[in-house]
Structures are given as structure tokens and as C-alpha cells.
Ligand SMILES: O=C(O)CCC(=O)C(=O)O
């Protein structure tokens with residue numbers, strides 16, 4: 475009885491999946507099957523999971539955040555040199571509704587080429603975009619919203635942070651906000667985006683998430699956003715559509731949809747993808 479009460483009161487957590495022990499993975503091995511089932515269950519029930527992977531040297535991780543801090547410490551006019559017509563690519567900041575938030579999307583920089591090189595094998599139709607984000611420390615300790623609730627529009631997002639928590643994911647089962655406490659310094663958060671949800675015709679969950687912080691420490695996060703290449707049409711394969719899973723979205727060009735998302739109507743919409751091409 476006592477333990478049942480304790481379990482009921484325990485804060486909700488997103489699933490933790492450990493990729494460290496099994497690297498490099500052998501396809502169709504027992505470990506492969508077990509990880510595949512864990513990932514499948516996590517993306518169906520939560521739309522996200524914490525991926526722990528200890529294969530990255532600690533000095534690389536600290537060097538990345540040192541460079542990210544230097545990047546955001548640059549004068550505003552320098553940061554504004556990296557702008558883009560595509561929403562959320564290039565420099566984003568100085569928004570009156572999010573005064574403590576800045577981000578820098580890196581498209582054609584050397585960093586991206588390195589990222590692309592190592593991910594091409596995994597996502598041959600993909601075009602990963604890399605974005606680094608800064609959430610400045612607040613003067614008061616009150617909870618302050620740093621990013622409004624939203625779903626990601628891409629296929630998959632992989633996030634890493636500098637040890638300062640803030641990401642919250644809305645639980646599919648009961649709508650409660652789950653605070654993502656990275657349980658290890660070698661953890662990443664993997665989130666399903668709307669385009670994977672559309673491509674798999676609703677078989678995975680694309681979770682609403684936000685960033686809220688009360689700590690008076692600056693948070694840095696790194697995001698790898700896996701998006702389809704320009705001109706790629708996201709279309710659910712026939713085998714994803716049946717009586718129990720009627721087609722949810724008409725085929726759409728990802729970049730054209732993303733441009734719609736960046737318009738006033740797209741940003742205001744509670745569900746931009748449904749509004750753009752819902753059946
Ligand atoms: O900084 C984070 O942890 C999340 C950022 C995010 O949700 C986004 O950029 O879409």
C-alpha cells in the first residue's frame with residue numbers, strides 16, 4: 475500500500491533508453507531487437523525518450539558549450555549577419571514575447587558539413603539543420619516561459635543541453651507536463667516531429683513541448699533537426715493507411731509547409747500541419 479502511494483506520487487518521466495552498452499549495434503541481434511522495441515514503445519506512447527550514450531568525450535562536450543557561449547556573446551550586429559528567409563534558420567532573437575531567448579541556426583557552415591557527413595548514412599533523404607540556443611538567466615527565480623508550447627515540424631529532433639534543465643513535454647496519456655530531467659550528462663533527448671507523425675500516418679506521437687526555467691543560470695541547448703530535403707514530398711506510404719488508420723494528411727512539400735508555418739497564420743494555428751494539409 476505504502477509503495478503504491480509512493481509510486482502514484484512519483485513525478486512522471488520520459489523513457490530512458492541506454493545506447494552505450496550496445497554500440498556498435500549489430501542489426502537483428504538480441505540487443506538490436508530489444509532497443510528497437512524500447513524505441514517503438516517510447517515514440518508511440520510519449521513521442522520522445524532520453525537516449526543515454528557515453529561515447530562522446532567529456533572534453534568535446536565542454537568545448538562545444540564554450541564555443542556556443544562565445545557565439546552568443548558576439549555583438550548583435552554580428553549575429554544578425556547570419557539570417558535566413560526560412561523560419562528558425564539563421565539568427566533568431568530579440569522577440570518581445572521571448573526576451574531571454576536567442577538561437578542560431580547553422581546551415582552552410584563547416585559544422586553542418588561535418589554533421590551532414592556523419593548523418594548521411596542514416597538519413598539519406600534528410601537534410602539535418604543544426605541550431606544552438608541560449609536561454610538567458612532571469613533576475614528573479616520565478617518560473618519564466620522561454621519557449622511557448624509547440625510541436626516540432628521536422629522528422630526527428632535530437633537535443634543536448636549544458637546541464638541546466640528546462641524542457642517539458644506534455645504527456646500524451648493525461649496532458650500533464652513532464653519535466654525532462656536529464657539523468658546523465660551523456661544523455662540526449664530525442665523527439666518525434668510532425669513530419670514523422672504524418673509520414674507514419676499517426677502511428678507515432680509528436681509531443682507538444684515547451685521550455686520553462688526557474689534557475690538563475692543560463693541554459694544552452696543544441697538541436698539537430700532532421701528535415702526532408704527541399705522538394706521532398708512527405709507522403710504516407712500505402713501500407714500505413716488502412717481502415718483503422720485513415721489518411722491524416724495530403725502529401726506536402728516540407729519546405730513549403732515550413733514557410734507556411736513561419737507566416738502569421740501558421741504561427742497562430744494550434745495545429746499548423748492539419749491546417750496546411752489535413753484531410
Ligand atoms: O532547448 C530545448 O531544449 C528545446 C528547443 C525546442 O523545442 C525547439 O527549438 O524546437
Ligand SMILES: [Fe+2]
Nearest residue numbers: 624625626683
Ligand atoms: Fe521544439
